[in-house]
Amino acid sequence: MGGSEEMGAAQLCSSHGLPLKYFCKTDQLGVCAECIAGGLHREHPYLNMEEASKQCKQQEQACIPLQRSLSLPPSLNTGHLTSLEQAVQRKDNIREKHKTEVYDMSGERLALTLCVTSGRAGAEADIFALNQLFFRLGFLNRIIRDPTGEGFKRELLAFREWVESHVSFISCCFVVLMAHGRPGILIGSDGATVNLEQLFQAMNNQNCTALQGTPKIFLIQACRGEQQDPGIVYTTDALSHLSKVLPTHTDSLFIYPSQEGYVSYRSETDGSILIQKLVMVFLKGFCEFHILELLTKVIQEVSGINIPTRNQQQYKSTPLVQYTLRKLLYLKPSGMAA
Template sequence: MVGHEEMGAAQLCCSHGLPLKYFCETDQLDVCAECIAGGLHRDHPYLNMEEACKKRKQQEQVCIPLQRSISLPPSFNTGHITSLEQTVQRQDSMREKHKIEVYDFSGERLALTLCVTSGRAGAEADIFALNQLFFRLGFVNRIVRDPTGEGFKRELLAFRGWVESRGSCISCCFVVLMAHGRPGILIGSDGTTVNLEQLFQAMDNQNCPALQGKPKIFLIQACRGEQEDPGIMYTTDALSHLSKVLPTHTDSLFIYSSQEGYVSYRSETEGSILIQRLVTVFLKGFCEFHILELLTKVIREVSDINIPTRNQQQRKSTPLVQYTLRKLLYLKPSGMAA
């Protein structure tokens, strides 16, 4: 346990990258706020560091004379006495477990951006913003403008070949698909369509061995229908090891710009609402938060926006995130300090 007077030193949680401000009494570990709020220790009793240090000193005062005694009364319960060595060993064990629960990002990061710009004013602003994000996150990003319906498949298969040619050194791939769309499909620059599921399957664990067990992120900026959401008025009251057999569809993350059946919104000058908010949130928080925390903030910010339409009405939009990730995913480039 880190002493309260030592908290000035940057002691950070290895799972969440946040300061270790609490002490879990169940596991005898220093933990951060996220560990307590929604992590492995959320149901465990805990103390803040100052309280924990006081309790430790009180226990040490009891432990010292007991260690000098030759024998203890049969009724004496020694279960609460934990040596410093045992505590350190338990901390090391838990931290090692936490490492297993975080995706390894020490290898290469590859991205593919397929964007129909024809008839989609503002698309270039999205490409520019995403390219800035990928640069900061250490991704090598391939950009293809105005793919046809068949071109989406062809370019994605070429990207998969590029990934496979680099072998097992790949840590993650990020695929961005931007176009007009309908439920389950994208519309290419030539008006022909491509099935989204076919694109997803091309990169799954079965079809892309180089990415088996590694995170595959898909960001889809496209309409998924013609419905619009006017919003509603409301009132409020005052982790396990990798299996020997890996399922086909694990380790994927899908980010849709709208709910199924609904339109997506894009400014003709500033770009898409989702893309612009996502880039802003990720650039501010990628050193501190894992990707699902970042996306939760993106969803909140997008859903708070009142979107004006041409007939002066307002609409709402809610991105959709679906995932089969098995570990925490941090986008922080390897070696970068928090």
């Protein structure tokens, strides 16, 4: 039987890299906070490890510590052996299921930043902040300043060729597009426009085979219209295992600075609100939370800001996140301690 020292040992969850602080009573496994909050064990009863160890000792039952090889004392009878073997098999099955629900981020990470800086004071602050973030997350970031309308397409296609030329496994791709814009349109440094949907399609599962089934993140920092939001005053009172055909548009994530038809806001000294808040939130939480949790926090941060303008009116802004991800996406680099 495992003692309290064994159950309380400092071990990490194989799926999330977090300490195993809890014991799932349903599956008889050590689990981390993420397993309980949003993982496979979120609806299971659980105890903290200390309490589980006490109960195990009091009831004189066999407790199975997670994350170590199971060594069975020779005194255990056949009945106990069968029960323990079944529990170990159940543990292995759960680990395998975790692997299918979380993107494998052990491969190379590539990023492309296309940014029109001309006439967009503060853009360099955004480039600097994003480059810091990509460095921390282990992304190799290719930066292109002042692309023309046609240059956006040309540089993205060159990036796709670079991706396709890699022999090693690529686990994630991040594309940042920053410019003036209109609904569905980016404006290049030469005043020519490019359709956002054309850029997105260039990287989908059909057109970029190297990224089939791989998370593709698009971060757009551009106005989506001319509307401004003054805000309102209020009173508070999974995919089939039988399918082997991958849909064309899966595994993508799109992050916009505002709702369709609305402006986005940028400080001429500090950079855009979305980029700066996103970098801040991601740097604080990428070791612990998956990307959709991080983006929920980004939306909360941005929407909580009162944005002053030249006409003395204060406005609000709400980023928009759209995605077709099929698994949880954790950006923590492989091997990094929590």
